[in-house]
Amino acid sequence: MRSRDTALAAVVSLPVYKVFMKKVIVLLLFLANALFADALDSLLQEYQSTTEKSLKTVNEKLGHVVIYSQQELRMMQYTKLDDILKELPLMSLGKNQFGSSSPLLTGSKAVSGFFRFFINDYEISSAYLQSPSLTWGNLPLDFVDHIEIYYGDSSFSMGNTTGIYFVRIYTKSAKKENGSELKSLVSSNGSNAQSFIQSQTFENGWSYLFFANTSKAKDDVKYKTNTLSNDENRRYLYADINDDTTKINIGYTDVKKDLFAGMSLDAAPDSGKLKSRDYFIDVTKHLLEDKSLKVNASVGVNERQYEEENAQGMGVVPILDFSNMPASILTGFYEDATFTKTNASLTKTFQYLNHNILIGAHASGKKYDLKKRTGVNFFGQKSDLRQYNNFNKENVYSLLFQYDYRATENLILIANAKVDKYQRNGYLGDTSEQLIRVGAIYTPYENLGFKGFYTRTYLPVSFYNVDFVNKNNPNLKSQQYELFTAEAVYTHGKSKFNLIYNNVTIDDFIYYTPVGFINVDHAVKTQGLILNYEYALANTDKITLNYFTSTQSEGASNYQRGGYVKYMGNYHKVDYFASLIYKGSFSYFDVHVKDSFDLSLGATYHFTKDFSVSLKGENLLKKSTESVYEEAFGIPFSLKTTPQRSAYLSLKWVF
Amino acid sequence: MRALTLFFMLFSFSYADQYTFLMDKYDKEIELEAKILFKIATVSTRGDITLFIPEMTPVEAKVYGKFFTLTPDCQGANFVFVNKTTTDTIPCNASGKLFFTNNYKKLLSDRKFFGAFFWAKSRPNIVFLKNRLAVQNITLPQAYDHYTEELDVP
Numbered sequence: 001m002r003s004r005d006t007a008l009a010a011v012v013s014l015p016v017y018k019v020f021m022k023k024v025i026v027l028l029l030f031l032a033n034a035l036f037a038d039a040l041d042s043l044l045q046e047y048q049s050t051t052e053k054s055l056k057t058v059n060e061k062l063g064h065v066v067i068y069s070q071q072e073l074r075m076m077q078y079t080k081l082d083d084i085l086k087e088l089p090l091m092s093l094g095k096n097q098f099g100s101s102s103p104l105l106t107g108s109k110a111v112s113g114f115f116r117f118f119i120n121d122y123e124i125s126s127a128y129l130q131s132p133s134l135t136w137g138n139l140p141l142d143f144v145d146h147i148e149i150y151y152g153d154s155s156f157s158m159g160n161t162t163g164i165y166f167v168r169i170y171t172k173s174a175k176k177e178n179g180s181e182l183k184s185l186v187s188s189n190g191s192n193a194q195s196f197i198q199s200q201t202f203e204n205g206w207s208y209l210f211f212a213n214t215s216k217a218k219d220d221v222k223y224k225t226n227t228l229s230n231d232e233n234r235r236y237l238y239a240d241i242n243d244d245t246t247k248i249n250i251g252y253t254d255v256k257k258d259l260f261a262g263m264s265l266d267a268a269p270d271s272g273k274l275k276s277r278d279y280f281i282d283v284t285k286h287l288l289e290d291k292s293l294k295v296n297a298s299v300g301v302n303e304r305q306y307e308e309e310n311a312q313g314m315g316v317v318p319i320l321d322f323s324n325m326p327a328s329i330l331t332g333f334y335e336d337a338t339f340t341k342t343n344a345s346l347t348k349t350f351q352y353l354n355h356n357i358l359i360g361a362h363a364s365g366k367k368y369d370l371k372k373r374t375g376v377n378f379f380g381q382k383s384d385l386r387q388y389n390n391f392n393k394e395n396v397y398s399l400l401f402q403y404d405y406r407a408t409e410n411l412i413l414i415a416n417a418k419v420d421k422y423q424r425n426g427y428l429g430d431t432s433e434q435l436i437r438v439g440a441i442y443t444p445y446e447n448l449g450f451k452g453f454y455t456r457t458y459l460p461v462s463f464y465n466v467d468f469v470n471k472n473n474p475n476l477k478s479q480q481y482e483l484f485t486a487e488a489v490y491t492h493g494k495s496k497f498n499l500i501y502n503n504v505t506i507d508d509f510i511y512y513t514p515v516g517f518i519n520v521d522h523a524v525k526t527q528g529l530i531l532n533y534e535y536a537l538a539n540t541d542k543i544t545l546n547y548f549t550s551t552q553s554e555g556a557s558n559y560q561r562g563g564y565v566k567y568m569g570n571y572h573k574v575d576y577f578a579s580l581i582y583k584g585s586f587s588y589f590d591v592h593v594k595d596s597f598d599l600s601l602g603a604t605y606h607f608t609k610d611f612s613v614s615l616k617g618e619n620l621l622k623k624s625t626e627s628v629y630e631e632a633f634g635i636p637f638s639l640k641t642t643p644q645r646s647a648y649l650s651l652k653w654v655f
Numbered sequence: 656m657r658a659l660t661l662f663f664m665l666f667s668f669s670y671a672d673q674y675t676f677l678m679d680k681y682d683k684e685i686e687l688e689a690k691i692l693f694k695i696a697t698v699s700t701r702g703d704i705t706l707f708i709p710e711m712t713p714v715e716a717k718v719y720g721k722f723f724t725l726t727p728d729c730q731g732a733n734f735v736f737v738n739k740t741t742t743d744t745i746p747c748n749a750s751g752k753l754f755f756t757n758n759y760k761k762l763l764s765d766r767k768f769f770g771a772f773f774w775a776k777s778r779p780n781i782v783f784l785k786n787r788l789a790v791q792n793i794t795l796p797q798a799y800d801h802y803t804e805e806l807d808v809p
Contacts, residue, residue, distance in 0.1 A: 039694075040691065040694050040695075040781070040798075040799070040802075043687065043690055043691050043694065044691065044779050044780075044781070046687060047684070047687040047688065047691060047779050048778060048779055050683050050684055050687055051684055051779075055677065055681040055683075056681050056684060058677055058681065060676045060677050060678070172777075175773075175774055176774040176777060177774070177776075177777055178773070178774050178775045178776065178777075179775055179776035179777065201758060201759075201760065201773075202760060203758065203760040203761050203764055204740070205739075205740020205758065206740070243740050244739060244740045290713075410678065412678065441676055441678065443675055443676055443678060446675075447675060448675060449675030449676045451676060489675040489676065490675070491672075491673040491674070491675055493672060494672050494673065495673070496673040496675075534673070536672065536673060609776075609778070610776065654776050654777065655776075
């Protein structure tokens with residue numbers, strides 16, 4: 001027995017039977033129509049549930065993809081982006097010294113721009129860190145339709161930034177929402193969040209979606225005799241205005257938060273605050289009758305203010321002077337900086353027989369504007385610390401070529417190439433980088449598929465890397481990556497098995513040492529394996545098992561293996577789920593981190609189609625993951641990422 | 656080699672409800688839209704349906720073509736589905752044709768449409784306007800009554 005859709009597609013592709021079969025289908029539908037006029041209701045339901053599977057935007061040619069559909073986001077009660085990031089394989093979600101969520105590659109606590117985050121076409125990653133922005137981090141998902149996560153560098157058609165993981169967040173469609181929604185969430189740990197969405201479609205075809213959210217999070221951790229506070233208030237505003245060919249996205253977010261461990265030598269600041277504000281506008285226009293010409297332009301600004309005071313001293317690496325320690329250890333640090341990024345791109349696609357070609361040009365600029373940076377040292381002397389170095393501007397110009405060829409009905413060959421030219425001011429010279437990627441997707445049978453890519457890519461140095469560089473060797477080079485990835489999929493009935501393997505070699509790996517960032521002087525190698533099994537019990541009910549393991553040529557400073565079991569289901573008016581996320585123990589110097597088991601359970605009761613109440617328990621076993629930190633000059637310790645067990649109650653009203 | 660052939664043959668006998676990789680652009684949503692529109696068109700018209708969609712995309716032509724006889728111009732059609740926002744005016748004589756839209760506001764303001772298939776509050780909806788059905792002499796089965804609205808529009 002073959003699946004109905006594929007069978008239909010196969011039949012239609014045979015020209016001899018095409019006309020005959022069309023008549024048969026039309027006749028059958030006509031008869032069905034006459035007999036079951038009310039079947040339109042079930043068709044509408046099927047249409048809604050198909051739409052909520054969120055498969056319309058998937059591009060298999062971009063890498064190995066994991067989809068979090070609208071249905072899954074809703075039924076599993078994923079309310080924040082972190083809820084998803086913490087279960088993804090070959091990575092873990094840590095908490096950095098400032099208390100912000102920080103996605104980390106498996107086995108390593110290094111933060112060097114591996115992860116790229118996009119809301120629709122706009123990259124929300126920080127211009128300073130090249131990794132998730134502090135302000136956009138832990139995004140509420142109320143306005144999100146679905147999320148696609150691509151493993152392997154897929155930067156070719158997504159802006160001119162490179163990375164290893166690409167997280168594409170698609171916002172809800174104004175045309176499909178076409179209404180208003182209020183959501184309120186309270187937690188037993190004192191956190192709360194409120195969201196409002198309004199969307200409308202006009203007669204002229206333009207539509208808009210507006211989203212507003214305020215979130216208040218309570219998060220305190222005990223460390224020695226101190227309580228490290230990580231309380232924060234966040235606000236988000238988002239607007240999507242579009243018609244068939246134009247899309248305008250405007251975003252704003254700000255955060256005020258406590259410093260957690262900050263830069264204090266005893267990992268416990270006396271006082272301090274971190275304020276950050278982000279705003280952007282992104283415009284995309286599709287031109288020509290077949291919409292094959294795409295123009296995109298965006299401007300984004302991040303304003304960041306940081307204040308920290310600690311009588312026990314702070315280790316601010318860029319100004320530490322080991323020959324004059326007392327004078328270079330600060331007791332007060334104040335900073336005000338603005339980062340601006342601009343982007344423009346033009347891409348054109350061509351289709352000729354079985355050949356698809358995309359050519360494009362990108363230009364982007366990043367600016368680091370320091371308004372204030374002052375410090376007070378142990379002797380009470382105030383000093384203007386100014387810029388740590390003379391690198392504060394970067395322009396990148398890129399040309400890209402993307403080609404795929406459908407060699408046969410079940411074989412696609414892929415070849416990508418890209419050239420990036422970096423112009424940097426200051427002591428870092430201009431550089432050129434090349435990316436290449438070749439791959440193939442082969443499905444010899446309907447239920448068996450293979451996919452593989454060989455990629456040579458790089459990660460550029462960021463403002464952050466250069467600010468915190470080892471001063472004895474400040475000429476940081478970009479990290480060179482060679483990736484080989486392979487995937488096999490087998491489906492049988494309602495089961496789906498996935499196996500993904502990766503083998504990565506990194507030259508000039510950028511690593512943070514107690515004296516700052518260095519290029520590691522030898523190749524770093526890592527291999528990983530992901531096993532995934534999915535069983536679709538019914539239309540929405542699903543069970544998923546996942547396990548990953550990895551090896552690194554260097555010692556582990558983070559989780560190297562893990563997995564999860566997830567179950568979601570529906571009975572009449574109730575949606576329910578269970579999730580257990582496991583990360584395996586590791587040791588880093590004298591820090592021994594135990595196995596982590598993060599159990600969540602939840603249910604949603606739909607009183608009507610428009611009003612529902614949800615209850616969720618999180619970290620029920622109180623065995624959450626731990627993050628590794630360093631005290632004084634490189635003395636490591638670990639703290640639980642989520643120390644408390646929490647219950648969440650949320651109400652949703654659509655009108 | 657024989658073992659390998661046998662191994663792959665085993666896969667060919669297996670059946671699957673799930674997909675492996677989406678080798679083609681996912682068009683199941685459009686297929687369901689086409690099925691829904693086919694149901695609407697069948698109960699609204701007598702005889703064969705010839706469909707015209709202004710500014711039809713190649714994917715729509717492929718999918719709708721499975722259910723309908725398509726025409727590249729409005730004149731040859733007896734059922735017109737306006738689902739593009741850029742189409743302000745349709746250069747087409749409305750007589751003898753039925754017009755359907757995917758925009759509720761367009762339905763309310765333009766009297767040539769007798770119904771709409773659109774989204775509201777995150778759910779797909781179908782609405783037929785009672786007075787327009789009467790004007791255009793369309794009789795729907797009773798099972799479609801809950802899709803019919805009696806609004807004070809011309």
